[in-house]
Amino acid sequence: GEWFLVHGGTSGIGTTAIQLAKAFGANVIATAGSAEKCAACKSLGANVAVDYKRENFIDAVKAATQGKGVNVILDMVGGDYTDRNIIAAAEDGRIVQIATLGGPEVKINLARLMAKRVTLTGSTLRPRTREVKAGFAKALEEKVWPLFALGKLKVVVDSTFPLARAADAHRRMETSAHVGKIVLLV
Known part of the structure; x- marks a missing residue:
């Protein structure tokens, strides 16, 4: 029953993340870059699909969650999305950063991160042991x-x-x- 946001919903990782989140019982919000891609996200199970070129994903998240925010965010973008993800996150939300397509350098509001008790985790499989x-x-x-x-x-x-x-x-x-x-x- 948690709310899950995935950026890049029509990427290979995004299409899998939408389906997995639905299979495990989450409500899914996905971002994509066109109306056609948003339709593809919905066909895979996303409850809400946001055309990030035309809509602010924070507004869509707040509307879908009655202002509470999402519990989990899977982000491949980084850059200026990081602080926006913190805004979109629910209290005690978790953000998992798996790529930096929008750039590895970020500016975030630490007070907001702390006030919401948001956990920001980075992950990649490459340096992990066998x-x-x-x-x-x-x-x-x-x-x-x-x-x-x-x-x-x-x-x-x-x-x-x-x-x-x-x-x-x-x-x-x-x-x-x-x-x-x-x-x-x-």
């Missing part, structure tokens, strides 16, 4: 893979390219027109 990664794999096997069998989770693939056309795949990604993963075939 043991930690094995623990993640075991949790995925136990908690996530069964969701595929139940039809509650699907892999969203936007397009595939042979390795020889890797530059085309990269151009597709740069246009931000994709919904889901862009896959290189080896």
